[in-house]
Amino acid sequence: MNRLFFRHLSNLTKKHDFLKINQLRQRGLLLTNLTPEILDSNDSVVKLFSKCNINICNDDVHIMRTRFGYPLGKALVLIDRMTPNYDFKFDNPNNDSEKSYENLFQPSKNLDFTNTTSLRLVYNSIIENLPKESSAYLCDEHEVSCYVEQCERLLTLPNDLRRLSNPDLLHRVVTITGAPRSYGRVELSNVIFDITKVQVDPKNIIFRFKANGDQDSLAWVICNSDKDVNTIISKIQEVPIPRRYQYGSLMGASFLYSSRSSFFLSHPSLDFITNRSKYQIFTMGWHSDVDEAELRTLTDSLKFYPKEIKIFKIDSKDPGKSETCAFLEFDRMRNTKKVMVRLQMIKNRWKIPDHSGFYAYPRIADVWWKSDNGCHYNDSHFNADLDEPVEY
Structure with missing residues (x-):
């Protein structure tokens, strides 16, 4: 019964919209393909959620913009206060199977759950009021932090590219491909160290971005020496890594490759x-x-x-x-x-x-x-x- 319930929740569809439930403990709701009119300001997103009888404040909304202030069709809304988190107590040996089954459907008593609407009605209401071409994805805490970091790196990308074009760094830049979107600078730096034992400052990892603001699977790594460059290129070749960093090996694998295929030059x-x-x-x-x-x-x-x-x-x-x-x-x-x-x-x-x-x-x-x-x-x-x- 519970399997059918969660399968139904994970396949909520309405018109051309799709709401994907990644896990039960959610922190944010990522809205994509929104029109520039909706993303004109945080107040417009707040009004959109007010149509769903969901009260949020301006501080709960984060819109992805270019360095010129142009929105890229994405907004993240914190939803801790409007959706319940479930209290799992499977680790406790004192709980029997019936109590554990009840905990699966009961919200935690410590949560300040002010919205009495059921979880399903809340999601359907959000989907109903979104534009036809828009999508909504529930994000866990790691995905929320990755989104905020990507927004920051998109704004600082021109400065990072100027740093890459330093003539002293021409032969010390390694191109890494195959990095999933759930990886940021810190995660990729940890993976490089685990594989090659080469320490890379996370600030020296620059991801490429697509025109719509999505983080690309390609990243440029500034190494401390030519020896580190050769070590990374020799050891990172078709190396499997978790596709979802926060879930380990549960969500499949992606493969990393490294090469010296990108060179940066800057001169008048x-x-x-x-x-x-x-x-x-x-x-x-x-x-x-x-x-x-x-x-x-x-x-x-x-x-x-x-x-x-x-x-x-x-x-x-x-x-x-x-x-x-x-x-x-x-x-x-x-x-x-x-x-x-x-x-x-x-x-x-x-x-x-x-x-x-x-x-x-x-x-x-x-x-x-x-x-x-x-x-x-x-x-x-x-x-x-x-x-x-x-x-x-």
Whole structure:
């Protein structure tokens, strides 16, 4: 009977909405795909819940916004005061099965439960008053803290990206992919230490964000030395981790991979260089004496035939030395991808280690930018000819 009851609760559906119950001890309600009118202020969300006969205050609402104040369609509402938490006493040997079964359906007496509406009616009322395309998800305490942390990291992302573009950190950044959304900086730092015994400051872990504000599965890790970089890359390859950090192995596994596939550069001469054309390749590691004429002769001999070459100098791993980098521009994406394949063949022929950078696809490392016409997403103009992310 109790199994059917919880199965019914976990499959509450109304119109195009879906309410997912993760567990019985809930702390917050995450609303997604909300309209900008509802997220104009916290008062609008409070009024939305007042239609459901649920009283909340402004401090119970947290809206995800960009650094320009633009809402991203998400809001978290604390629900401790409007939904009961159940008192489980299965650990107590003095409780018999009947008492334990009763505790499954009875709210704790110590809770200040002011709403007399049943749990099912509260959820149905919330779903009924949400917009048709919106969704609601119940969140536990860990998910609430992750959401608040993600909102903070989204606001500080430009500063973190500028820190990544420090020339001294060019060869000390590791790209980790496959991190689930339930992982924040602290959780990923703990996983890295458990696997590699390399201590990483949580502040040196920067997650990528999607255009809708969702945390991506890709994170950049700033290591203390090149030795730590090589250790992480050698040990974190298809490493299984819990998909839901707070539940351990109960909710399946995800797999982490590490590589040196992302390089960050920042210089006034590189401003808007990627806006000029999306058919470019960035190559690095050439001798400091190589100039544009020599590099063009080399690329023509390799049958690359770039339309334009821009030389850029960076500091080498060896102190007191520099190396030459270049942006190779082509006339179409087909030629760009062909050259990437040839560069990979050259990398294998010259026996360049996999963890050493040789070429990459340049993109603007930012999420939002603001102009006179409003806020825009930086990477939108890259999606025309790319059917899948370019990662080699």
